[in-house]
Amino acid sequence: MKNEKKLTLKDVAEQLNVSTATISNAFNRPDQLSAKLKESILSRCKEMGYYGPNAAARSLRTGRTGIVGIVLSDELSYSLSDPVANQFITGMAEVLEKNNYNMLLLSASELSSDSQRRMQSSMVDGFIVYGYKSQQYRDAPWLDKSKNVVVVDSHIPGASSVNVTNEQGAFDIAVHALQHRPQSVAIMGLELLETDRVCRIFDDELLDADTSISIQRLHGYRRALEQNGMQISSEQIWNIPHNTHKLAYQAAREALMMANRPQLLLCMSDRIALAAVQAALHMGMRVPEELHVVGFDGIPESDTFHPSITTVHQQTVEKGRIAAEMFLGLRPSCNVELQTKLKVGLSCPAVNSSTA
Structure with a gap:
């Protein structure tokens, strides 16, 4: 069997005579391209045996996973049905999707073991913590100062926060x-x-x-x-x-x-x-x-x-947007208090x- 070299994003871009960003958008952000161009690129890539940028390799290369852990203080089933939490998640999603970031929803009440906490911490670039309660999470991974952390509707010493009056x-x-x-x-x-x-x-x-x-x-x-x-x-x-x-x-x-x-x-x-x-x-x-x-x-x-x-x-959707922008470095890290x-x-x- 012929031992062929595995195609890279750069190889494919050169063969199709387009930029690497265009190839990446075809797989990750198709809304950025015309339907005709997107279909043409995906079809040619399939013929060449190229199935998209390798997320794992990118993570190893950059030290980033492209994932933010969204820590909700209540059970996920409750948080997803609660209208306030739902609006907050919507605001975050608007910003994170535009910047090619993914959310990993976590229930703080379910991170009970050390192994669970270590695993979740290794999967994300940091945390946006919603409704932190100090009496519940004394050994939480989002208290690790090496991680990027933004807190909403609460305060954690040393972390940026978004609250309302x-x-x-x-x-x-x-x-x-x-x-x-x-x-x-x-x-x-x-x-x-x-x-x-x-x-x-x-x-x-x-x-x-x-x-x-x-x-x-x-x-x-x-x-x-x-x-x-x-x-x-x-x-x-x-x-x-x-x-x-x-x-x-x-x-x-x-x-x-x-x-x-x-x-x-x-x-x-x-x-x-x-x-x-x-x-x-x-x-x-x-x-x-x-x-x-x-x-x-x-x-x-x-x-x-x-x-x-x-x-x-209260500006619940805006809280989500600001928290996501702060996490991504699109606005200065500070303590924000929105007016009611x-x-x-x-x-x-x-x-x-x-x-x-």
Whole structure:
């Protein structure tokens, strides 16, 4: 059998009289070429026995894999169904695809063994960590300073971060809602405690504010209440362990069955607010006439639901874009904080338009 030399990208480019970039685009970024040119190049390459650039060889040559590990704080099944996480992933994908980079989705909760962590670390050029919780991942590979790491919705010492003004956003929406002068208020908190139970809170059990966006939102609510001369006890603050309709509905019903029933629910996500409104309607309450409800996130469903949800819009897609650009070196590595924006819906309208 004839021992033929294996074709390289350069060999093929010379034989077809085109640039190496054109050959690479035909295999990796076909949208950059006309359909006719792409088909011509792929057909000629097949005749020559060339089946594309060798990714493994390229990795050995450059020391890069072309893959970024996207570390999600929750299980993948939950993260992919969560509208906020989904928007964040979409923003990253837009930038990474344009720059010929791939994503490896990882669930931080599933990286339990040392061998798993070492394997995952060797497969990627670095990590974009979404929703880092310091109490969960003390030996995580993304804490390795030799790796490129960008953190979103949290902070890791020495790593660049992308966050939103959670405390200020919570303060702004609470100030808006408190203009209705409710006699009683309840907070529907999200992951305030390290527990899987729907329960009331105790301040000495709260997670670290630096790594918990929910604690930051709680601070914003409390600041607005204090500014309005109101105090809120732990009996009026619920911990919802996961951002799901079922658990939020359970917490909202418990709150609305209190003897001193709240006239305002400050919810730490739009999913919680949607469940709370549904619970109130099922209990025969009118929203907003008898109960005002506000959320946080600005997911599409908060607009289409009736009554529409008054919420805090955070730039979730933009967070993903910025994190990816920072990881790729397309923007300076630094700590970015994006502004939130109050979005008034029917669940808690402006005072001059309220029917309450």
